[in-house]
Amino acid sequence: MVRKTQRLLLLVVCCSITGVILGGTVGWAESSLCLEDSKVTSECLTQDPIQKTIQGMSTGLLAGAGAAFGAVWQLRHED
Numbered sequence: 001m002v003r004k005t006q007r008l009l010l011l012v013v014c015c016s017i018t019g020v021i022l023g024g025t026v027g028w029a030e031s032s033l034c035l036e037d038s039k040v041t042s043e044c045l046t047q048d049p050i051q052k053t054i055q056g057m058s059t060g061l062l063a064g065a066g067a068a069f070g071a072v073w074q075l076r077h078e079d
Contacts, residue, residue, distance in 0.1 A: 008072055015068035016061050023060020027053040 031052045034044040 008068075011072065012065055012068040015064035017064070019060035019062070019064025019067070020057045021060070023056040023058070023063070024053050025056075026060075027056025030056070 028049060031044075031047060031049040034040070034047070037044070
């Protein structure tokens with residue numbers, strides 16, 4: 001039982017870290033692309049790129065953890 005719990009924890013941590021990295025990268029890229037657009041909006045100029053990156057990282061964390069729990073739930077119901 002301890003081994004299964006450790007595997008679940010490892011899966012959640014790995015998926016969450018991957019989500020944080022991907023979410024942060026997407027958040028940073030969105031703020032960079034916003035400034036390079038041909039029509040720059042006032043929203044683009046007032047948003048903080050660091051805040052946008054942190055927002056993407058938190059979304060990625062939740063998505064990664066949710067994906068891990070969803071995969072485990074599906075595997076347990078297949079048995």
